[in-house]
Amino acid sequence: MSNDLNLQLRISASATDAIKAFGDLKRSLSEIGTAVTEAQAKTAQLAREFRDSQQQTEALRVQYALGTRALQDLAESAGRTSPQYRALAAEVRQLHGDLRQSEQSTTQSERAFDSTLHRTAQLQGQMESMRAAVHRHREALREQGIDVRNLASEYTRLQREAGQAAAEQARQASICGNRETLGLTPHSEIQGRINP
Numbered sequence: 001m002s003n004d005l006n007l008q009l010r011i012s013a014s015a016t017d018a019i020k021a022f023g024d025l026k027r028s029l030s031e032i033g034t035a036v037t038e039a040q041a042k043t044a045q046l047a048r049e050f051r052d053s054q055q056q057t058e059a060l061r062v063q064y065a066l067g068t069r070a071l072q073d074l075a076e077s078a079g080r081t082s083p084q085y086r087a088l089a090a091e092v093r094q095l096h097g098d099l100r101q102s103e104q105s106t107t108q109s110e111r112a113f114d115s116t117l118h119r120t121a122q123l124q125g126q127m128e129s130m131r132a133a134v135h136r137h138r139e140a141l142r143e144q145g146i147d148v149r150n151l152a153s154e155y156t157r158l159q160r161e162a163g164q165a166a167a168e169q170a171r172q173a174s175i176c177g178n179r180e181t182l183g184l185t186p187h188s189e190i191q192g193r194i195n196p
């Protein structure tokens with residue numbers, strides 16, 4: 001009887017640990033799902049920023065090309081010393097600086113986008129791996145007869161059964177201790193002596 005109780009306690013404790021592990025795994029899956037959602041949102045935001053930066057850079061390239069052509073035309077018609085030429089040259093230099101700055105910003109946007117895209121892909125891979133682990137764990141618990149749809153009640157049931165088994169084991173130990181103290185022989189031993 002005592003061996004049965006020990007086995008029942010071990011099974012109950014093992015099942016309780018498995019339920020806890022399953023709950024932890026599901027929480028982790030939920031957390032990584034949130035991280036994936038956030039990473040996807042960040043990727044979409046960076047994609048928009050990168051696209052906007054590309055468009056701004058392209059617009060500046062066009063303005064710079066037009067300014068450079070207008071500056072060359074003005075140099076031929078009015079000369080390089082005219083006030084109009086100097087004003088246009090200053091504008092073209094400013095456009096050139098703005099273009100370089102925009103190109104750097106676009107490069108940074110592209111790197112940030114690529115990095116976030118890579119991180120999102122990693123998180124999605126981890127999430128898929130974790131989903132598979134949750135599925136395997138769920139199936140293992142089902143095979144043990146544990147209802148994974150309502151883990152809280154299963155956990156409470158197993159805790160109750162473990163408590164009952166521990167109480168029964170303590171009762172059995174008390175009975176054995178009382179028999180030894182009183183010098184009584186267990187009924188099963190007496191029966192074994194009578195019916196050899």
